[in-house]
Amino acid sequence: MPASIGARPNILWICTDQQRWDTLGCYGNPHVHTPNLDRLAAQGTVFTHAYSQSPVCTPSRASFLTGRYPRTTRCRQNGQDIPADEVLVTKLLADAGYVGGLSGKLHLSACNPAASPLGERRIDDGYAVFHWSHTPLPSKIMATD
Structure with a gap:
């Protein structure tokens, strides 16, 4: 309806x-x-x-989550974090009262522990439920509430 x-x-x-x-x-x-x-x-x-903004995963995801081109998000290759000062659409929606969730892999932060030692740090960008994994069964399940 x-x-x-x-x-x-x-x-x-x-x-x-x-x-x-x-x-x-x-x-x-x-x-x-x-x-x-x-x-x-x-x-x-x-x-x-x-159309995809980039042929590479992380820059493309950074683009569709920020609404900006890869060159302006400073996220130009895989293995990089989406910079912490980039505001994601999920955060804007959460601030407007929407409840968001994520299941699967999205690589909002670099997967390499050396590049992102704190793990997936972007979970507070509007996700009430965050199921993150590279495998079919989530190895990390986090709730931000």
Whole structure:
């Protein structure tokens, strides 16, 4: 059901890793069956002309989380932290009263302990629940509340 005029919209932001645009039914793939994602897409917004800001993971993630180009986020290669002074959209949404969560790997900080000795330090950027892992079963589960 659509939100009433003036009501805050519900936001479900799904980002997948290393997935081409044409691997979902909602984008016309006849061989892959994704009925739940197709239903969400039919009821929401689908981006048909979106492009990666960088061919490298961390700079691309820094860009879509800040809304800025990689050269302006100072995050230009994998293995770097997104600088602490960069404001992420998740933090802006949390400050506006939205509840956010993350599950999977996002590399908001460098994975290399030498580069980021405190581990994933960006969990306070608006995530109420943070399930971070490189494996199917989360090895680190943190709640920020």
